[in-house]
Structure formats: structure tokens, C-alpha cells
Amino acid sequence: MSIAVFASGSGSNFQALVEASRSKGWPEPIRLLVCDRPGAGVLERAEKLGVPSLLVDPKRFASKDEYEAEILSRLRREGIRRLILAGYMRLIGPTLLDAYRWRIVNIHPSLLPAFPGKDAVGQALDYGVKWTGVTVHFVDEGMDTGPIIAQEPVRVDEGDDRASLTRKIQAVEHRLYPAVILDWISGRIKEPAGR
């Protein structure tokens, strides 16, 4: 029983998760990084951390189903039991959702349901909110719509810009995500009922 992390970007959350997973008392290892973007920084981090990676470029496939089927066959071969999305910039389709129902979680840099989708930090700054934050949630078919597991607020200070607000949000993410995942894999978080 093990975990795969899906990421498309720089991979700072991936790294925080892998480091946490190597501490004592962490019950399920992170065995695989799945990445959809050639050249993404997360691939280099995986190599440095000694985590095997699977790079699957969706452009090589005629459909999302075929793309996800390719990933799914590797996940099955590796005995992967849960999927953690950490800056994976794609909607999960029916192939993976059906295989991993309520066994996929995501982190999003806002207090959902505010500012779903891309550029949540920019959306928060444009709107002028005084508080934004971080949400960890189960993944369903929608865009950042699944049942919420945990949230933590982050204050937007006078003079904050995209860079400074992103830094504050990421500092929270790197602490909150490993803590929530540990609760989840330790059986302290219940699957959503009746959805």
C-alpha cells in the first residue's frame, strides 16, 4: 500500500510531503511522482529525493481516457493505493476517479469555495479580500469542488503582492498538507458519506 503524488510545477509541496513521509510514524510510503509536464521543476526534485517519477505527456494521447489509462496501469503495477495532487494542473477524469473514488486529495491556495481554478492568489488580490488561505479537499469530478477536509486562513496584508502572498500561502501549505495527509493515511479522516 503506497502513495503517488501528481504534480505539474515546481514541486515544493511534493518535497514537503516526501520529507514528512520519511519521518518516524508515517505509515504509507510515497513511491511515485506522476508528472504531465516535461521540464517541470518537480522532476528534478524527485530525482534529488530518490523518488521514481513517471512523466506522461498528455499530448501523446488522443483522449484523456487513454492518457489516464496509461497512468493507471503503472499505478496498479506499483500497488498505489492513494493519489495526492500537489499542483497538478489538470482535472482528474473518470478513468482515475472511478479507480480511486475518495482516495484522491488536492490542495488549493484559497479558502474554497472562493477562487477555484487557476491563479487563486491573483483572484484573491484582484477581489481585494483581507483573508484568503489554503484548502485540502477530496477530489470529485468538478474543479476544486470536492468535500473539504481542512482549511487554514492566511491574512492579506496592506502592500502584499502576488510574490509575498504566494510565499505566505506556501508556508502554510508545506505544514498543513503533510499533517492532513498523515491524519488521512492513519485513518483519522472519514470518507465523505452519501455523495
Ligand code: GRF
Ligand atoms: C500550490 O500553491 C498548490 O496549492 C496549487 O499549486 C501550487 C503548487 O506549488 N494547487 P508547488 O509546485 O508545490 O510549489
